[in-house]
Amino acid sequence: MQITFLGTSSGVPTRFRNVSSVAVRLPQRSEVWLLDCGESTQHQVMRSELRLSQITKIFITHLHGDHIFGIPGLLATCGMSGSVKHIDLYGPSGLEGYIDACLKYSETRLAYTIAVHRVKPGLVTEDQEFAVYCAPLKHRVTAYGYRVVEKDRLGTFDVAKAQAEGIPFGPLYGKLKQGETIVLPDGRTFDGKEFVGAPKLGRKVVYCTDTIYCDSAVELAHQADLLIHEATFAHQDADMAYQRLHSTSTMAAQVALGAQVKKLVMTHFSPRYAPGNDILLEDLLTEARMIFAETYLAQDFMTLEV
Numbered sequence: 001m002q003i004t005f006l007g008t009s010s011g012v013p014t015r016f017r018n019v020s021s022v023a024v025r026l027p028q029r030s031e032v033w034l035l036d037c038g039e040s041t042q043h044q045v046m047r048s049e050l051r052l053s054q055i056t057k058i059f060i061t062h063l064h065g066d067h068i069f070g071i072p073g074l075l076a077t078c079g080m081s082g083s084v085k086h087i088d089l090y091g092p093s094g095l096e097g098y099i100d101a102c103l104k105y106s107e108t109r110l111a112y113t114i115a116v117h118r119v120k121p122g123l124v125t126e127d128q129e130f131a132v133y134c135a136p137l138k139h140r141v142t143a144y145g146y147r148v149v150e151k152d153r154l155g156t157f158d159v160a161k162a163q164a165e166g167i168p169f170g171p172l173y174g175k176l177k178q179g180e181t182i183v184l185p186d187g188r189t190f191d192g193k194e195f196v197g198a199p200k201l202g203r204k205v206v207y208c209t210d211t212i213y214c215d216s217a218v219e220l221a222h223q224a225d226l227l228i229h230e231a232t233f234a235h236q237d238a239d240m241a242y243q244r245l246h247s248t249s250t251m252a253a254q255v256a257l258g259a260q261v262k263k264l265v266m267t268h269f270s271p272r273y274a275p276g277n278d279i280l281l282e283d284l285l286t287e288a289r290m291i292f293a294e295t296y297l298a299q300d301f302m303t304l305e306v
Contacts, residue, residue: 001026001150001203001306003226006044007036008298010210010232010246010268011066017300018044019066020268022207022228024148025050029129033057035146035207035228041070042077048301053083057125059132060091061209062143063098072102079110090117090124090132092142119144135220137211139245145208145220154178155197162195203306206261209268212241213251221259226306228298229255230268234279235287237272249284253291264288267298 002025007018019038023045026033032054034041045052055078061067071089078084089095096116103110117125121144124132129151134144157177167173167190172182176192183189206221209230221227232246241248247255249266256264266288273281281297288295 001148001205003205003228003304003306004048004050005265005267005298005300005302006034006041006048007038008267008269008300009066010230010270012271013038013040014271014274017269017271019069020209021070022267023048023050024205025054026130030054031056033059033148035059036061036067036209037070037074038066039069040073042074044300045074049303052078053081055084056087058087058089059124059134059146059207060089060095061137061145061207062092062139062141063094064141064210067210068095068098071099072106072108075099075103075110075114076106076108079108079112082111084112086113086115088115088117088125090119090134092144093118133220135216137208137217138214139210139212143210145206145211145217147220147224148205148207150202150204152202153200155199158195158197165190205306206259208255210246212245212247213254217255218258221255221261224259224261225263226304227256227259227261227264228267229264231266231284231288232268232270234273234284236279249288250291253288253295256292256295262294264292264295265298265304266295269297 004023006021009017013019020036021041022035024033119134124134131149133147137143137145176195179192181191204224205226206224207228208217229252230247231249231252233241233248235248235250238248252266285297
C-alpha cells in the first residue's frame with residue numbers, strides 16, 4: 001500500500017498545508033481510496049502522482065467542513081472525466097443528505113453511480129483482498145476512525161522443489177500453491193503446504209482524526225503497521241485540546257504506544273504552530289518522540305510505502 005498525505009492542516013488551509021485528506025493507493029488493483037475529503041482535495045490529487053479516475057472509495061470520519069467540503073467538487077470532476085464507473089462513500093449519519101443537497105442545488109448530474117453507506121462500529125466493507133473496520137472516536141460530533149486491513153497472502157511457491165520432484169508444470173502447480181494435496185499418475189502424493197512458504201502477513205493502516213485520546217482508538221490501532229493520528233495541539237496546550245476534543249502530540253504518541261504500532265505519523269496540525277510562532281511543529285515531534293520514538297510529522301504530498 002502507498003499512503004499519500006493530501007492535506008495535513010486542521011480547521012483551515014494554510015499556505016503550505018491543505019485540510020484533511022489521505023490517499024491509500026492499492027497498486028495491485030489500480031485503485032485509490034480516500035480517507036476524508038477536505039476542500040480542494042481534487043486539486044491536491046491533481047498535483048500528486050495519483051489519478052482521480054482511480055478513486056473508488058471515500059471514507060469520511062465526521063461531517064465537519066474541513067473533512068467533507070471537497071466531496072462535491074471531486075465527484076463533479078470525476079463525472080466529467082468520463083472514466084469513472086462507480087464510487088462508494090462511507091461515513092456517519094447525515095453524509096448522504098449532505099451529498100444529495102450539494103448535487104441537487106448545484107444541479108450536478110453525475111455520469112456514473114455513487115452509493116453512500118452509513119457506517120457503524122465494526123466491519124465497514126470487505127472483499128477478497130481487503131477489509132475496512134471503523135470504531136467510534138471522541139469528538140464534538142459523531143466521528144469514526146478507520147482501519148484498513150490487507151488480508152494475509154499465500155507464501156512463496158517453491159518452483160524449484162516442485163520441478164525436482166518431477167511434478168509436471170501446469171494446473172497441478174496451481175493446486176500446490178493453494179496448499180492442496182495432489183496425486184500424480186504414478187501414485188505419488190504431495191501436500192501443497194510443503195511447497196509454499198510462510199504466509200505473507202497483510203499490512204494494516206489506521207486513521208484516527210478528530211478525537212481526544214480514547215481507548216477505542218488504541219483498540220482500533222492494535223499492532224498496525226502505520227497509525228495516522230491527529231495532533232492538533234502541543235502538550236502545553238492540552239487545556240484547549242480538552243475543550244475542543246482534539247489530541248495533543250503526547251496523546252497521539254500514547255495511542256501509538258498502547259496499540260504497539262510500528263510507526264506513527266501525526267497530522268491535522270493547528271496553524272498556530274506555523275513558522276514564526278513560539279511553538280513549532282518540531283516541538284510537537286520532540287514531545288511525541290519522548291513517548292513513542294517512531295513518530296513522524298506529515299507534510300502535504302508526503303508519500304509512504306507500507
